Amino acid sequence: MPPSKPKPAPKTNESKLAKLGLRSDMDLVLHLPMRYEDETQVIPIREASLRGGHVSQVEGVVVKNEIAFRPRRQLLVTIADDSGDLLLRFMNFYGSQVKQLAEGTRVRARSELKHGFFGAEMVHPAYKVINEGAPLPTSLTPVYPSGEGLSQPILRRAIAEAMKRVDWRDTLPPALRASLQLADFEPAVRLLHYPPQEIDENALIERSHPAWVRMKFDELLAQQLSLKRAQVARRAKGAAVLKTTGALSEAFLDALPFKLTGAQARVLKEIRADLRQAYPMQRLLQGDVGSGKTVVAALAAAQAIDSGYQAALMAP
Structure with a gap:
């Protein structure tokens, strides 16, 4: 989302909001309700x-x-x-x-x-x-995740004020929103803070409503962009370029009493390609217990040794 200016808030509440990570208008706007209460009607x-x-x-x-x-x-x-x-x-x-x-x-x-x-x-x-004849709310009342000393009225006021000041520019191009059938950012956020009385409450609670789908997409996109930025930053760091194979690697493979599975061979090929680059690999190899991760790690260590470097391998 576009960066937003720090919100002006009473000092008595500012530090309490900061403890929840709410330091800017956008922080407040994206502090979404965990549930809702229906205060739209009174019964005898x-x-x-x-x-x-x-x-x-x-x-x-x-x-x-x-x-x-x-x-x-x-x-x-x-x-x-x-x-x-x-x-x-x-x-x-x-x-x-x-x-x-x-x-x-x-x-x-x-x-x-x-x-x-x-x-x-x-x-x-x-x-x-209240006074006699006081109007009822026209939308469900949001209940927000809170902290010590932060009442719901304080949070609601802070969020309402932030929504007046925040930059509502949508970061997703219209064509992308249309192709993925995603809701526009501002209407989605406003609906989650102030859902109308007639809304499908189950969809809100289960977070399957289109407004929640847009929030989930934005969160996942932000996570992926963050990972990509970290990857670019890592590639700015230097690392030794290792040759693909050597005598130790070949002898190790020949000495194995079994053949590598298709998955092991594929992953080993990818790792060897990574180790030939001039930047750190930083790869995580996942697999079930007994699926053969350790032998792949040992072959990667052999590649380092074949290239004239030392390697350490720890296994449970």
Whole structure:
């Protein structure tokens, strides 16, 4: 992606964002949600109570607020709407929450609803203090990977601000996007941060949605380009040019009580070609246990010795 300028952010949050590797606008824009919450609808408390065991979002006015001490210190807040009432239970809370959830306050709460000793309740729900008639979100609410001291609202604000400033130029040519049927970069990113209510949520969760496919392609492309750059950098370094074969290599092959397999012979040919170059090989040879990797390594060592160099071979 095009480089972006470091984002301006409050110093109190800047270091916390940096710990997550979020140092630029593009870093923030590409910090994609790990899941979503549906806050686009509110259901009556009675209906939520009948659903029991499911995550629901309700809205009501605080009719009771008290701190209980049995069996442990906890804040108990009862909210009510026209259909019924609901207990919000907070085991860990701050003094500011007691004031924030004072009687008469309108609250929108979201959590799994359970049936306890005192009836329907939510334990540690996510909640917002709102005004009557406050609009509902029109898209699913993103939940981001976070760190210590970084709340979801802080991350959402930082990402939203970064999206206003970032350079949205698409690095993939239109013809390539069309031939590979890839989504455009900006719409794909915006959709992942703010998916519409009617979107296929399973495709988002499974990361099979076209927007996720574009992100995966970009990530793989960036990885391959990085490897290619590293390869070019390695080739700028010098290495001894080794001749293809010699007396030791030939004697080693003749002494083997078996013939090399087709795969072994092919890989040996590739390695010998690499060792004739004036830059480091840096090759990784993969294969199952017992597939014959060690003999190939020994033949490569013999090639070095035939060229007048020393070689070391370690094997388990």
